[in-house]
Amino acid sequence: MKLALDPSMYRDDLTLEEMVYKTAELGYEYIELSPREDFCPFYKYPKVDSAKIKQLKRLLRDTGVKLSSLLPLYHWAGPEEDRRQAAVRNWKRAIEIAVELEVDLMNSEFSGSKYDPLTSEEKFIKSMDELLPVFEKEGIKLNLQAHPYDFIETHKGAMDMIRALDRDWINLVYSTAHTFFYDDGKGDIATMFDEAGDRLTHVLFA
Template sequence: MKIALDPYMYRHLSIPKMVEKVADLGYEYIELSPREDFLPFYKYPRVDKARIREFKNALRDTGVKLSSLLPMQHWAGPEEEDREAAVRNWMRCIEIAVEMDVDVLNTEFTGHSDKPYKCEQMFMRSMEELLPIIEKEGINLHIQAHPFDFIERNNDAVDLIRGLDKDFVGYFYAVPHTFFYDNGKGDIASMLEYAGDKLKHINIADTYNHKASSCLRYVVNPPGVHATVHQHMDIGKGDINWDVLFSKLREIKFDGIATVAVFGEEDRADDSSRFMLQEVKKGLDIESRQKEIFADLYKK
């Protein structure tokens, strides 16, 4: 298993300083989310050979590795012009992943929840163009459902990924989206079981159940406005049942990428990142699992 940090709270640092910070915090892996000087949200990448060389040198000097890159593009947007631009941008992202020796790209379905049929058509059109290239380059693609995407539910997302029927396309379960995934029930165990062998990637942060307290866990004005609200907080600050999550991941022997993805703690980013690493290792019982692996290797 790879435990990675999404360094979004450190996006103000230069790339070398960001990598140094991740190493100082005790993480072995980085999952690089969008940042303006590399893969910005919904824009063409801002990367040349010099910046790639700078990044790779920083990784080499610190011993930190890239678990994955996270491009965000409107590849399922309802407008064809936007979709075409997103595919063009994705092709460059794939080239960058190859140059960075990264074999995982993770992303979101995108699109609009109020136009699911149209956005699914656009998504499938993008898949027809991109999946052959992704497969040719030996890259794995992990996709998550996100609030306001054309798919917001766990089971629907898993079903569509199964429908693509590609071994290199996997499901990304975002813990802070749990209450969108099953309309407020928060039945994590059932959703992870449904994902089954398609579950390749999770990100970890706490969140509130927006359906709780008669849907008044948040108050949004004007009443009835179409909005999606969630957080990415430290473990223990929200409504996620962490005992259930971690016990289920241990039970299924999850061995993919687990990314710490806290965004709401910038005023205490270092303390948050260290705390989360400690909690994830404890929750997943990493030390015991490592001992089992070493014992098996010794027997062989």
């Protein structure tokens, strides 16, 4: 088991270098690298070149901190086709970055619209048809989480979609902070964990 810090609370105040050193100072061995404007921003094309990747790898070596995962977030299930195509381009670049960073796990969300769930599901599957071969070629695993106001908000919905994709390298992220959405406010985490079984590979605490 890896205990990793998602340093999102520092993304607006600390440089990339300061963030890595802060993580080490706090005693964490691993970072989950979530969206930053100077790296892989929310919904935008990644803003990182080979020099910045080398810089990050050097910082990690210097501090002894490792990357557990990369967390990109793009509108790959957005109902607008132009936005969906842009998201697929963003994902392909983010996968390249993960490979260069020697990270074999990416975590994300379904990233569609609660208000147009059918179209969002269709767009998500279309994006996955394009990206599954890329993930498989590069040996990158993927974990997905349901999220409030996404087209999949519930634990059952997330598990149904993960099973529908039918890849042993696509599994579940469970966010404890969103439990009240996942099971209509019952708070029955144990039942959801049992139901997910081996598909539960990443848990978020807030």
